[in-house]
Every structure is written in C-alpha cells, then in structure tokens.
Amino acid sequence: MNEFYPLVYTFHFYLFGLVALAAAIVFVTRKSPVAAALWLVVVMTSLAALYVMLDAEFVAVIQVLVYAGAIMVVFLFIVMLLNLGTLSELGEIRGKWGRIAAALVGLALVAELAALSRAAYSLRVTVPARSGPEAIAETGGVIGSIAAPMFRDYLLAFELTSVLLLVAIIGSVVLARKRSEHDAG
Amino acid sequence: MLAESLALSAALFTIGVVGVLVRRNAIIVFMCVELMLNAVNLSFVALARAHGTAGQVFAIFVMTVAAAEAAVGLAIIIAIFRHVRTVNLKNINLLRG
Known part of the structure; x- marks a missing residue:
C-alpha cells in the first residue's frame, strides 16, 4: 500500500493520527466517565488503523x-x-495551581519527547528498514513473524506474563469481594 | 512515517500525563494511564517497522500488562468506593500525613 499509493497512504496516516489526537484531547476534557471512555475507544480504534498502516x-x-x-x-x-x-x-x-503545574510538566515532557523523536529520526538513516510486506513474508507471515521471536527469544517473558495474569485474576477477586461481618477480622 | 508516529506518540503520552495530574476522578485517571500505555505501544510498533518485529512482541506484552493492571486497579477502586463512597481523589487521602 505504501509503495503503490504513497499519497493515499500519507493522507490516511495523517487523518487517523489527527483523529486520535483530537479524540484524546476531547477524552481528557470530558466530565462524564462514560463519555470519556467512549472517546478513548475512538483513540484506540484510530491507533489500530495506524498499526495496520505500520505493517503490524x-x-x-x-x-x-x-x-x-x-x-x-x-x-x-x-x-x-x-x-x-x-x-x-x-x-x-484540580485548582489553579494544579493546572499550572500540570501545564508546565506537559510542556517540558512534550519538548523532551520531541527531542527524542528527532534523535530517533536521525538514527533511522543509519539503520536499514527490514520490515515491509516482503520481509514479513520471508519470516513466516503476519502472525509467524511475531510468534517466532515471542516463543523463542522471549519465552521466559511470555511465561512470566501468564503468571502475572493469574496473580491479577486472584488479586482482583480478593480485592473486589464483598467481606461479610464475621469475615472481616 | 516514523517521525510522525513518534511525534503523535509523544503528544498522546503528554495528554495522558496531564490528564493524570489534572483530573480528580479515579476512573478517568486510570483511563489516562491506559492512554499513556497506548502511546508507548505506538512508539514500539513504529520502531518495530525499522528495527524488526521484536517491537510488536513488546507491544503485545504491554497490552497484557495493561489488561492485568486495569483489572487490579478497578478492583482497588471498587474496594475504596465501598469504604468512602466516592471516586473523587480529593476525598481519598488516607495516606496523607
């Protein structure tokens, strides 16, 4: 898609990127948690579209x-x-001082991350791009190219993740359970 | 598209941080944390395109940890709500000296 329709690709990349950014700003300013959650769904769906365009x-x-x-x-x-x-x-x-502090932290963070992005962009010139449809087809398809490193190089992390999920399941049940009176002690 | 992705990721992460700092509703603060994790995932996927698919594996690990974090965090919010009948962080100050 990138090679055949570069203009269409770029247009849709910017479109979904701007939708994600706008929806994130709307999300963070909503009063109602339900409205905020639905706007966050918009952000996540736009990000999914961007993932498709990034060959993931x-x-x-x-x-x-x-x-x-x-x-x-x-x-x-x-x-x-x-x-x-x-x-x-x-x-x-939060009140005035909280907002000012948050704005300062936000500005500092966005400057820092922008500097990091520029550094990464200059780094890209030296690293050859290994991805793309051909490279993915070489390594065993869309899922195979993820499964191979996940079950070979990162097998320990994968198993630890399953333990983490088990702990999370038990923990959330214990935390959210309603305690009866004689059980509380 | 790497530079654009990283810039968008930075912007989304910053929106999440500002949301965590500014909002007082515990549930919305949690959603802001999810937004920050999503921004990091976008960086992972964008860099995976240039440096091999290990970044996508890490993005999936981040999603798993985010799911566990959401489950435990929301259980904690339920437990707190049972005690103080609110999710407003202004009223949740048990650990303040």
Whole structure:
C-alpha cells in the first residue's frame, strides 16, 4: 500500500493520527466517565488503523479486541456498577495551581519527547528498514513473524506474563469481594 | 512515517500525563494511564517497522500488562468506593500525613 499509493497512504496516516489526537484531547476534557471512555475507544480504534498502516496487522487486531473491546468494557462496567452520582460532583478538576503545574510538566515532557523523536529520526538513516510486506513474508507471515521471536527469544517473558495474569485474576477477586461481618477480622 | 508516529506518540503520552495530574476522578485517571500505555505501544510498533518485529512482541506484552493492571486497579477502586463512597481523589487521602 505504501509503495503503490504513497499519497493515499500519507493522507490516511495523517487523518487517523489527527483523529486520535483530537479524540484524546476531547477524552481528557470530558466530565462524564462514560463519555470519556467512549472517546478513548475512538483513540484506540484510530491507533489500530495506524498499526495496520505500520505493517503490524496482528497488533492492530489485538488492539481492537483487547483494548477497545475488553478493557474499555471493564471500565464502563465499573462505572455502571459504582453508580457514581450526579455529574456536577464528578467532573472535578484540580485548582489553579494544579493546572499550572500540570501545564508546565506537559510542556517540558512534550519538548523532551520531541527531542527524542528527532534523535530517533536521525538514527533511522543509519539503520536499514527490514520490515515491509516482503520481509514479513520471508519470516513466516503476519502472525509467524511475531510468534517466532515471542516463543523463542522471549519465552521466559511470555511465561512470566501468564503468571502475572493469574496473580491479577486472584488479586482482583480478593480485592473486589464483598467481606461479610464475621469475615472481616 | 516514523517521525510522525513518534511525534503523535509523544503528544498522546503528554495528554495522558496531564490528564493524570489534572483530573480528580479515579476512573478517568486510570483511563489516562491506559492512554499513556497506548502511546508507548505506538512508539514500539513504529520502531518495530525499522528495527524488526521484536517491537510488536513488546507491544503485545504491554497490552497484557495493561489488561492485568486495569483489572487490579478497578478492583482497588471498587474496594475504596465501598469504604468512602466516592471516586473523587480529593476525598481519598488516607495516606496523607
């Protein structure tokens, strides 16, 4: 796609990038948690589109299934479960000094990350691009090219992740369980 | 597209950080953390294009950890809500001296 329609590719890349950025700004300024969660779904779906354009189709599918699907449903479920009350007491934003401090931290961070991005961009010139459709086809297709390093080089990390998920399951059940009176001690 | 991806990733990460610092609703603070993890994932995927697919593997690991973090974090929010009947971080100051 990149080679055949460079203009279309660039247009859609910027389109989805701007949609993600705009939706993120709208997300962070919403008072209602439900509206914020739905805008975050827009951000995540746009990012999935960007993943497809960056030759990471499997990550894009997982992004839609796990992030935009499962995790955001859990968030909305919690909002529904807690019955948080009226909007006026919900949409609280920190006072003046908190906002100024956050703006300063944000400006410093964006300057720092922009400098890092420039450094990475100049780095790219020296490293040959190994990805793209041909390289992926050589290494065993879209999923095979991820599965091979995951189950060879990073097998220990993969197994540790399964332990982490088990701990998270048990931990969330223990934390969210309703304690009865004689059980509390 | 590497430079554009990294710039977008930086912008999304910064929006997440500012959201964590500014918002007082614990659930929205959690969603801002998810946004930051997403921004990091975008960097991973964009760099994986130039440096091999290991970055995509790491993006999937980040998603797994994010799922675990969301489950435990929301369970903690439920437990706190049972005690103080609010998710406003202004009222959750048990550890403040």
